[in-house]
Amino acid sequence: MTSFSYDFSGTYTGKTSFKTGVFIGGEFRHGASKSTIDVVNPATGKLVTQISEATAADVDDAVKVAQKAFDETWGLNVGGAQRAALLNRLAILMDEHADELAAIEALDNGKTFGWAKGVDISFSIATIKYFAGWADKIQGQTIETDEKKLIYTRHEPIGVVGQIIPWNFPLLMFAWKIGPALATGNAIVIKPSEFTPMTALRMCELINEAGFPKGVVNVLVGYGHTVGQTISEHMDIQKVAFTGSTLVGRKVMAAAAATNLKNVTLELGGKSPNIIFDDADLEQAVNWAAHGIFWNHGQACCAGSRIFVQAGIYDEFLERFTAKAKSIQVGDPFAPGIDQGPQVSQIQYDRIMSYIDSGKQEGATVHTGGERHGTEGFFIKPTIFTDVTPEMKIVKEEIFGPVGVVIKFTDEADVIRQANDTVYGLAAAVFSQNINRALETAHKLQAGTAWVNCVNQLHANVPFGGYKQSGIGRELGEYALHNYTNVKAVHVNLGHKM
């Protein structure tokens, strides 16, 4: 079987060596097509390794194997406390390998080792632990009607669920998906992004080691139009959860509609507004706003990419915010002192640069950045546009790069209207020290998450998801359990006669 080995240097000097392949029934194999996918290091643009490509036939196999596991060795055959123990064991194993996982993530995705370790891997572990705690607490209701009836609901696992995850937070998205699905007793066929498959593949051995029965988690790295499409259309998958672009989310939903009406949850794109009032704590607002757009190189679905600043503090804000953007150190993810690595791929790099060009062409001002960093790899300088108008592409469309637009406003009611004037609704932030203004604004913003005096704050126990075209359903928190259970109402007649 194929495997991947690598010696790291710089801020992490360990080694990794793990099997790769199509992971079905607890074992690695070549994909049915025997073809491979190139894994590229975005810091250099160079090939790192090749891994087996999964295709439609592999999905069919995986579904059969998952179904068998669900029927025989998983599902409600295994009590919640036991599912909890396995998830807790997995979290412990992830913790033992935390640095290694962070290094693999940094190599594959381009985020710095420091960010990967401090946020991605640590939050992934926290997510698994959080859902482990729910596994033995799956509760329905009993509902009083009359004394000749016992009525209760069961929250049953769905069976085989399909999960399709993106490249921006590879391991974290993996954890967000498998955590609640396994806690509630489902079996999984999961497609990591073909751009960033490595941490998911590393997890396969840990899943075996944790003791999950074979076939409970199946990991198939392949393309969206093959593996993703097959999952979305599969007649024996009753639920699909997708995180990625709105464009692809539509395809997943359309595929479900055309086939078996599988339940669909979607976590899609955003163009999240960040509204900064005159009475904000300015220094904090600047720091949070920078985190809002530049975190993860702008590759965050909830990035605060439209920054509305009230006229009274606009000049001061812009000066400080620009200084902040300029102070971001861009470079090798494994070099010390680096904040921002490369964008994940050539395709993303080209896309972002083309948005930057369109901004220039449409008459916006490049206030800072707006160009490549260095000569190798997919690095883009933190970029701020000003003098924008609502019709510009850089204001309307999701760029998914380190590109923020700053918009001056005066009127409170109008800025809320502008903030809501988007097909998206994933997140929003408001900065104000005034309790009424802060809460009223938060309540009026059409977004699944409203941050007050902070941005991009996520917790395993708090639901996350989109309004409007940013998505359907919620992940994280207790709410996530609803995505992975079917409600059965049981009516027991204790004496009504026909």
Added chain:
Amino acid sequence: MSHQTTLEFNNAMYKGSISLNTGLFIDGQWVDPVEPDSIYVINPATGKKVASVSLGSSKDVDLAVKAAQKACKTSWGLKCPGTQRGKLLARLADLMERDADQFTALEALDAGMPFQFAKAANVGSSIQTLRYFAGWSDKIQGKSIETNETKLAYTRREPYGVVGGITPWNVPLGMLCWKVAPALATGNCIVLKPSEMTPLSALKFASLVSEAGFPPGVVNVVNGYGTTVGQAISEHMDIAKVSFTGSTLVGRKILEASAKTNLKVVTLELGGKSPTIVFDDCNLEQTVKWAAMAIFVNMGQSCVAGSRIFVQEGIYPQFMEKFTAMANGLGQATGDPFAPTTQHGPQASKAQYDRIMNYIASGKADGATLHAGGERHGTEGYFIQPTIFTDCKAEMKIVKEEIFGPVAAILKFKTEEEVIEAANATTYGLSACIFSENISRALRVAHAIESGSTFVNSAQLIDPAIPFGGYKASGIGREQGEYALETYTQVKAVHVNIGLEI
């Protein structure tokens, strides 16, 4: 400071030494009581002294409460995130699992609990309870409540602060964990008074609390008498909540003490005289096993003991034949809790032994038929034979009062309506077991019995995920399950005015 004792074990079930600190555990330290006092720990299988432990007084309770208050304000409570509280509880569970055999040996020695039973039903379930509540620690949720857009209204579930936990001698470790786990998961600090009859497992538990990394003052263990330490906890002006498991008689005192002092919130898990109801259409073979377990497990020293067994006429002779055989079989398997074949150990103390024997005498005096057992087993220790009385009548003491021993009172019945009424004719309401294979009958009767836990075609199958507590004089409040979170938190409603002017 304070003292150590080492207990040596060398028997078929456990070989090893267990060292225990026998002082009071306050503010993360082992200390002597302010006023010297101690009690001998007696092995109920032999009646012999095996150790001596310190006993505290109200002065030690004061120190413990101060330590707990400090912890609440600084290192625990809402200053410590739920994920961290959960992590520590999970670590404590791991340590308990590591030392499971030691805990089991202590319970067998101290309470007379047969080793095999103690390992799964007491120590095993204690570990499960800790793990279950570790998982709730970061899931303490209130509500946001829609009223109108000029108001943000939400609830917070906040810990009480310092809570008191007073636990009994029948399942010492288990009952302690039932209190500690939800109390700590929700961010409270606790002052525990284990039973002075069975203090050993709590002392080992305290040492693991330190090892697990809980900040000092979060868990405090003050061994002592009910009349001193228990009373001090119940009356303490700075304890906001007390949870007690024990007799209904003592439960009243705790409720009274609260009424007279600071109206602290009181949760009570008290006694029972739980009915087992056997219908003609039961699965007889299985029913006999469950019914025997219901009354004889832990030598009848179970708050949910199925001590009144109602048997429908049609099945009566067959039931009695098999049930008597089971009781006699247990009689054969009576002996040293550390012997591998033992299923029936001694009663926990001389006082309990005497009490039960008195009830047996009263049963005979009141005209019930002694059908099996009724006498001491052996000549050493506090062993009583599994005992069955038949021809019982509702007014008899052995039918009305909680015996807390291996004594079953059998009553015959004809109809469903009659047995429901008879089963409910008690001041207690802790549990009930119903045996019928008919789905409508089984569930109808289950719903009609006034009890906090009702078992259909089973008995004693308690689970950390399922709430437990009494109706009527069997108690107030629920432990275990999500419901326990309510028991250990108070609700604050926050109303934020967004722009409404007056």
